[in-house]
Amino acid sequence: MNIFLNILLYVVLAPLAGGLLSGLDRKITARMQSRIGPPILQPFFDVLKLIQKESLVVRRSQNFYIGFFLILVIFTGALFFTGKDILLVIFAFTLAGIFFVLAGFKASSPYSFIGAQRELLQMMAYEPIIILSAVAMYMVTRSFYISDIVSFSRPLIYYLPGVLFGLLYILAMKFRKSPFDLSTSHHAHQELVKGITTEFSGRSLAMIEVAHWYENMLVLGFIYLFFARSPLAGVVLSLLAYFLVILIDNTFARVKWQLALLSSWLMTLIFGFGNILILFILPK
């Protein structure tokens, strides 16, 4: 029963927290730009309004991919927050992401097409460090199960600072923020109209937004794993990581895809792989 309760709590609470976080994000961003900004609940109002709008599509099946994107993101989160095998969590997360990309392709508009290509490129850029971090956690805790990783006797950050740094580097991609907001962006300064989401409107755009809240919570959960020994510190530090992403978002310009791809791989190699190498060589 406990598991079902967990899942239920997650399904209800994650979007609430994610939405609030997003509202907070907009407020902080506005203050950084010397604006007042919208109310904190604005993201919820946006979504409610979107749901009532008419759905415009280019291809009739494009929204089905979005539906599955949302379902799979929720499913991934359920696996994560019930402590399942972290490799399967990553695979499910990738599967969800691919449905999002395919939606962009299916829409058959040049802007969503380029957005989809770039989103894919970013997936290729961040996938290595995510799998590496799972392996690194296994090396420390000797288990792939998140339930075991969370209950490990010492905070993982103690062993895996490099891996965490590598993860922080690609965090902006997952949050779709500058300097890595190549595929789509929350800001108005977008070169690709709205990138991958260009042709989505109404209910499906609301679904994308909600899926994004779930995704954000999941990513923050991933950061939390590094500090899981002391839950309070974990929550505070993962929120701090989010704040860092907002700060960088407001201080850096968007980079080209070459730099995004190669720099993420380089960071993965130097910090992620370097960390694993040291862990492997040093005696336990």
Added chain:
Amino acid sequence: MNLLAFLIIFPLLVSVALLLLPGERLRAGLIKASSLAISLAVIGLLFTTFNRSIQYFKAESYLIDKLMFLAELALAGYILYLGLKFRRGWVVLFILLQEALMIYFEYSHGWRIFAENNLFIDKFSILMSLVVGIIGSLICVYSIGYMRDFHEDYHKEIKDRRPFFFFVIFAFLSAMFGVVFSNNLLWLYFFWEITTICSFLLIGYKRTEESRKNAFLALELNLLGGLAFLAAIIYFYKTTGSIELSKVMLLGKAWALIPVALICFAGLTKSAQLPFSSWLLGAMVAPTPVSALLHSSTMVKAGVYIILRFASVLQGTMAGYALALIGGVTFLVASLAAVSQSDAKKVLAYSTIANLGLIVLCAGIGTYEAMWAAILLIIFHATAKCLLFLCVGTVEHKIHSRNIENMSGLIITMPKLSIMMQVGMAGMFLAPFGMLISKWAVLRALADYNPLLIIFVVFGSSVTLFFWVKWIGKLIIVSGHKEEIEQGVSKSQWFPLAALSILTISICGFFPLVSSVLIEPYCLEIYGRTITMSRGNVEIMSIMLAMVMLFPLSFINYGKRVKVVDAYLGGANINNNVQFRGSAGTVRSMSMYNYYLEDIFSEKKLMRSGMIIAVVLIIAMLGLSLL
């Protein structure tokens, strides 16, 4: 025993009959009937032997040995003739060296060479025979329709040599069963060389300048591998007095490492690993069923099969590490190179090389976990990749191109085929389909053995994701008006395509069964311990599979509660969404091309550096085995 002999001899008889029979319909009938017989025989083999431990068969061999020796000489003479005729120095050199060794071996030890058991069957050979038998038969059936279209509609300039084509294909099947069931290494070697020659003949089927060149390249590299194989056998015999696979496997590291390294060398050439990969890319000039049968599902698997047989010997040795690195480098480099390819068959070829690399990586590690992962990889890869090749073959005939860019909108023009293609691709890289189960296992195996090797897998597989998804994306994009062109694909093509699609999906559902009946007992036999996917994880995978399978259901809502509009093009749209009026009233056309990122993923540079690294590693592997 009877089934084993049947599987080796029957296809050979059929192949001769196909060469002699007049009339296309008669041949087609025979091909279908014998494909059915072969499939039933391998399934029969599975049900009669799966619960027994390893079985050996004596197979009285004096006469067979002599016949094989004569056949070997005759084939060598034929190759020698071709080598001289087309002035291929390497071919002549390798074949002469090989025959010299063979004759020397036969005459210096001939009367003493004796294998107690010539044939054997265990769980691994059952699995391999299932792959060869079922997938092979499906490809044979597919070829009937494909080759008819090939000659009658699409390649009228090429001489119709269909009887010869099917003769070689069935002879090949016979040889593949021989490879899988042989315990006598000389037999194994004989069948191994037959597959090389079949591959050579089929790559050169078109008889164009290009196909001849590529056929000889494949022949050269595989003959070199054969030479190493023969040297290994002689070495085995000289040091241990035995030429039996089962006995050699039990010898352990100290005795067997040098010949095992030589056999791995042979396996690497056959499986087109770096630095020998070029022949497999060249082999794509062959008709597509050949690429599906020889160059992705079965023959190239013979290479990793023989390497995996010796995996337990390699475990923990420096030579094993070198082999694992060759596999890792091949996986990474071939995956990276696939990104910049727009030729569908070339993408499939690179992906095949990459996946074989992953299997070699597992073999080099040689632990029970790695073995489990490697065998799963063989099964999943054979099904999904075969499906993809056959799809591309049919699409190529219909759209007269195998460029991925031209497959745009295939979901409208060839709906059934494009869905099958998507199934195949999902099977190659997407959770919860086959390859992802294997990837899960590979990651675990590496994490337990040496996490440093994981670097190849994480980068390689993230790149894999990129080139598959952009291909799927291309299939589902629709711009402008499209008409369906799927009619006219023959039944003999549809049936294998549908069967393989169902197989690709269902194998994910019943893989726990395959694992518990065949793979786990095999690991237990070799290592005394095994691994499996935990129940919870299997459940998660099943839920994911169910969810993905539900996706087509969303089409119940097709077109409901949505308003269809034109795509935004940055101006006023005209002419069916593909043109727009831009600034100053100029009419501009819209087109969408996938990212190929040639600057970063340059095929030439990647392959060149991959080759250099692999050559060093191969020398290291052979050198380290001497220590």
